Structures are given as structure tokens and as C-alpha cells.
Amino acid sequence: MAAAARLLQLLLLLPLGWVRPGACTDPPGGGWVAGTVPEEPRCTVERADASLTYSLFLQRFAFSRPVILGGVTDNSAFRALCTREKLLAAFGPFPVRLSTANTYSYRKVDVPFQEYVEHLLKPQDPARLGSGSGSGVPFHWHGPGFSEVIFGRKRWFLYPPDQTPHFHPNETTLAWLQHTYPTLPPALRPLECTLRPGEVLYFPDRWWHATLNLDTSVFISTFLG
Structure with a gap:
């Protein structure tokens, strides 16, 4: 029981979204709700595919800039x-630990998974905490990592370590996008792109990043030591 609860906590670093891609026949979108938050007008994060070699990855991206990788995974079974439906059936009564969309996700809230999905998973109000479309995490940084989407879409905003973004830690990413982003001159805007199912984002060490779930999303993030 404890192991299962811990697994679910790892899958649900919410209110972000969640975990990985592939081909699935039931139901469209996994039964998760599509949102109305817009994608960026133009993706400014470089993309690569399975032809990217390890040595070229080290040379071009590992220590210098983010990249979106497409066609490199097959997670249809996962x-x-x-x-x-299947996550509710398997984990409905188990507690999950939710991270708020504010204060760098420091605040944690434990609720049963079924309660979270059926009562708390709603579109984000820009001025309040939420966990569906429009939720996300404000700007923060840590070690390098990968993030992969299974269901839904996840919009990313990224700045290099030497360019601290202008934001308030108690403001949601959606509020930042609506109020601060439009005031930024082009030279001060972040790299940005929307991650879709089947795509993996890599970001280097200490890069500032914020996320915004355009839909109720399922994804997994792996951080490198």
C-alpha cells in the first residue's frame, strides 16, 4: 500500500499535469479534459528527432540550451x-500529494486521488490555485532534466541561468502570462514552446523554467543529479 501511494505521488506532482506517450485507443485524450489556454504563436525551442546522436546532444544541448526531442520514445503500454478511468480504478482511494501552483510548489496538500480528480481538477482561475487547464508552476530552477507528455499539452517558458525572469513567486503562471508577458520587449521574452504527447523536453542545469498546462495533462519529469 505504501509503495503504491508513493508511486502515485511520483506520478502526480500536481497541479501540474503528469506522465508519457504512445498510441492509445481508449478514450480520446485518455478521458482528460481539453482546455482553452492558447499555444504560443511560434515555438522558439529547437527541435530534434531520433537521428540526434549522443555525442551531438552533448555538444549542442547538454550544457548550453534546451531541446525538444520527437519520435524517441514508445510508451504505448504505459x-x-x-x-x-484506469488511474481512478487503480488509485482512487490512495492519498496523493499536490503541489500548489504558487510559492515554487513549496506548499503540499494531501487528498485522496478520487477526490482530486472528481472535485478539484478544474480550470485555473488566474488569481487562485487550480489544477486543470491553466495550472502550472511559476519560474524556478534546479538541475538538468527531461519532461515528457502522455496526455494533453504543456507550454514551457525558459530563461538561461544568467537571465533572471521578472515574476512574483505568489503569482500563477497563467496570471504572469496575462499580465507580465505582454509587457516584455521581444529581447526579454523567454524561449517557449508547447510540448505535446510523444515529445520530450530537455533543459540544462540551472535554467529558469515555468510551465502552463493548456489541457488537463499527464506527464512525467525526470531530474538528473
Whole structure:
């Protein structure tokens, strides 16, 4: 029981979204709700595919800039387990630890997974905490990592370590996008792109990043030591 609860906590670093991609027949979108938050007008994060070699990755991206990798994974079996119906059936009564969209996700809230999905998973109000479309994490940084989407879409905003973004830690990413982002001159805007199912984002060490779930999303993030 404890192991299962811990697994679910790892899957649900919420209110962000969640875990990985592939081909799935039931149901469209995994039963998760599509949102109305817009994508960026133009993706400014470089993309690569499975032809990217390890040596070229080290040379061009590992220590210098983010990259979106497409066509490098096949998680169809795992994806099939992450539909709304199957996750509720498997983990409904287990407690999950939710990270708020504010204060760098420091505040944690424990609730049963079923309660979270059925009562708390709603679109984000820009001025309040939420956990569905429009939720996310404000700007922060840590070690390098990978993030991969299973269901939904996840918009990313990234700055290099020497360019601290202008933001308030108690403001949601959605509020930042609506109020601060439009005031930024082009030279001070972040790299940004929307991550879709089947794509993996890599970001280097100490890069500032904020996320915004355009839909109720399922994803997994792996941080490198």
C-alpha cells in the first residue's frame, strides 16, 4: 500500500499535469479534459528527432540550451494505463500529494486521488490555485532534466541561468502570462514552446523554467543529479 501511494505521488506532482506517450485507443485524450489556454504563436525551442546522436546532444544541448526531442520514445503500454478511468480504478482511494501552483510548489496538500480528480481538477482561475487547464508552476530552477507528455499539452517558458525572469513567486503562471508577458520587449521574452504527447523536453542545469498546462495533462519529469 505504501509503495503504491508513493508511486502515485511520483506520478502526480500536481497541479501540474503528469506522465508519457504512445498510441492509445481508449478514450480520446485518455478521458482528460481539453482546455482553452492558447499555444504560443511560434515555438522558439529547437527541435530534434531520433537521428540526434549522443555525442551531438552533448555538444549542442547538454550544457548550453534546451531541446525538444520527437519520435524517441514508445510508451504505448504505459500510456494505456494513464487514462482517467484506469488511474481512478487503480488509485482512487490512495492519498496523493499536490503541489500548489504558487510559492515554487513549496506548499503540499494531501487528498485522496478520487477526490482530486472528481472535485478539484478544474480550470485555473488566474488569481487562485487550480489544477486543470491553466495550472502550472511559476519560474524556478534546479538541475538538468527531461519532461515528457502522455496526455494533453504543456507550454514551457525558459530563461538561461544568467537571465533572471521578472515574476512574483505568489503569482500563477497563467496570471504572469496575462499580465507580465505582454509587457516584455521581444529581447526579454523567454524561449517557449508547447510540448505535446510523444515529445520530450530537455533543459540544462540551472535554467529558469515555468510551465502552463493548456489541457488537463499527464506527464512525467525526470531530474538528473
